[in-house]
Amino acid sequence: MFGGVAVPSNSTHLRKSGSRPVVYDLDEHEVENGVEEGLLHKVEADDSKGSVTAVGAATMTPSPALLWRFKVLLFLIWAFICCKIGWDSVMIMSGDKRDLFLYEAFLYFNPLLLAALMVWLWGINLWFFAQGGVNYAKIFDLDQNHLTHREIWKCATWMTIIVPTSMTAYIYLYSHGEVSYAASQPVLLYAAAILVLIFPFDIFYFSSRYFFLKTLWRIIFPLQAISFADFFLADILTSMAKVFSDLERSVCRMVHRQVATIAWLEADSVCGSHSVAIPLILVLPYLFRLNQCLRQYKDTGEKTTLLNALKYSTAVPVIFLSALKYHVFPDKWTNFYRPLWLLSGVVNSSYSFYWDVNRDWDLGGFTRIFKFNKPHLFSHMLHGRRWVYFWVIGSNLILRCTWTYKLSAHLRHNYLTVFIIAALEIFRRFQWIFFRVENEWNKMNSKSHSHLSAKEIPNDEEDLLHSIN
Numbered sequence: 001m002f003g004g005v006a007v008p009s010n011s012t013h014l015r016k017s018g019s020r021p022v023v024y025d026l027d028e029h030e031v032e033n034g035v036e037e038g039l040l041h042k043v044e045a046d047d048s049k050g051s052v053t054a055v056g057a058a059t060m061t062p063s064p065a066l067l068w069r070f071k072v073l074l075f076l077i078w079a080f081i082c083c084k085i086g087w088d089s090v091m092i093m094s095g096d097k098r099d100l101f102l103y104e105a106f107l108y109f110n111p112l113l114l115a116a117l118m119v120w121l122w123g124i125n126l127w128f129f130a131q132g133g134v135n136y137a138k139i140f141d142l143d144q145n146h147l148t149h150r151e152i153w154k155c156a157t158w159m160t161i162i163v164p165t166s167m168t169a170y171i172y173l174y175s176h177g178e179v180s181y182a183a184s185q186p187v188l189l190y191a192a193a194i195l196v197l198i199f200p201f202d203i204f205y206f207s208s209r210y211f212f213l214k215t216l217w218r219i220i221f222p223l224q225a226i227s228f229a230d231f232f233l234a235d236i237l238t239s240m241a242k243v244f245s246d247l248e249r250s251v252c253r254m255v256h257r258q259v260a261t262i263a264w265l266e267a268d269s270v271c272g273s274h275s276v277a278i279p280l281i282l283v284l285p286y287l288f289r290l291n292q293c294l295r296q297y298k299d300t301g302e303k304t305t306l307l308n309a310l311k312y313s314t315a316v317p318v319i320f321l322s323a324l325k326y327h328v329f330p331d332k333w334t335n336f337y338r339p340l341w342l343l344s345g346v347v348n349s350s351y352s353f354y355w356d357v358n359r360d361w362d363l364g365g366f367t368r369i370f371k372f373n374k375p376h377l378f379s380h381m382l383h384g385r386r387w388v389y390f391w392v393i394g395s396n397l398i399l400r401c402t403w404t405y406k407l408s409a410h411l412r413h414n415y416l417t418v419f420i421i422a423a424l425e426i427f428r429r430f431q432w433i434f435f436r437v438e439n440e441w442n443k444m445n446s447k448s449h450s451h452l453s454a455k456e457i458p459n460d461e462e463d464l465l466h467s468i469n
Contacts, residue, residue: 078161082168089175101174104260106415108186108250109167111243112193114422116159118240121430123152128434131372131379134441140229145207155205163189174260183259186250219288222295228440231292237285238312239403239429242422248281279323286315308359311351317344349400356396361435392431399428
């Protein structure tokens with residue numbers, strides 16, 4: 001045959017001893033083609049196995065849209081169960097007892113519900129900043145491990161689930177006579193919240209929790225230069241003054257074992273409506289912010305910081321004049337202190353509104369914050385629209401005025417109205433954050449451009465001198 005190929009005698013194939021070498025009638029091309037075809041079949045078999053494995057893995061993993069719908073379905077089922085249990089538990093109470101019980105239940109759980117609302121809205125703020133190209137991590141001097149909007153929403157989701165669940169358990173246990181177990185619900189909830197916040201181990205977003213606690217410490221004790229994150233968080237705390245007041249009253253009742261009792265209804269109760277601690281807690285966020293402004297004036301010498309400090313000082317008469325209702329005669333309150341309270345409320349609302357629009361927002365942040373880097377429905381609806389400006393300015397003015405109502409200690413018994421106004425104030429602060437952060441971002445960009453231009457001018461002069469020489 002042509003060009004046969006002999007198998008060596010030391011081949012691993014078995015053959016009889018003394019026989020001739022076996023010669024295969026194949027040429028080189030046929031051998032090569034055979035080897036290639038064998039390899040090809042092997043590769044195709046491996047590919048087919050891999051494709052089958054990939055298809056199996058794809059069928060085992062649900063799509064993100066399906067998983068999201070399943071989570072929404074579970075959330076709706078949970079919400080329905082909580083509403084059903086809570087409604088049935090409240091309806092079996094007597095009418096006079098029901099109002100007092102709901103007032104107390106709102107006192108324990110509405111602070112954490114409002115905090116969860118603030119966390120949800122803060123996640124929306126971060127999402128808008130990311131879409132609009134605002135480097136908020138640089139503005140707040142955050143590290144690379146800072147929480148994104150998705151992680152913020154994850155925390156808000158857990159808060160939204162845990163707090164109403166605890167509230168439902170409190171209502172159910174109290175209505176069915178298990179008063180001691182019902183009283184333990186807000187205590188356990190507050191203890192768990194504090195434990196998660198101060199947990200010293202590297203879990204539960206340790207770096208973010210440390211940054212938050214460190215910023216709170218710098219707000220309470222401004223022993224160093226005030227950063228943007230310091231007074232930014234302090235401004236948010238002023239919008240949550242009612243939250244801190246209710247937290248103080250709740251903790252006071254827990255300490256004095258007045259949870260799920262009517263002892264707090266007494267006028268001389270330590271935790272009752274006549275408590276001096278209520279106006280003191282309400283005024284604390286404004287005093288912290290006032291102290292920051294004075295510290296800024298000491299460091300920078302800018303007179304605008306003194307005007308800003310004056311703005312926060314106007315909240316003090318609103319709070320303490322309202323608290324005087326429980327310590328003066330009714331005629332004196334109606335004829336003298338109430339007009340002063342109304343006047344101080346008008347001054348505080350007007351001054352704060354002016355400062356928001358002309359100082360914090362500078363009217364220059366209205367043109368870019370809703371312009372996303374990529375085409376988006378929200379960017380098309382909001383960017384450059386006049387109604388956005390009218391809405392933000394008008395709602396800010398109205399909510400500044402209603403916020404005075406919430407700061408008033410003598411109006412706290414209308415718990416549903418106060419809760420709604422507190423939620424609206426958090427929404428106003430949510431709007432304020434957009435333009436305050438955008439204004440700061442524009443200032444940082446203008447400073448960087450001015451530094452770059454200042455560096456470029458000497459270089460141009462040197463080039464000109466060299467060309468002349």
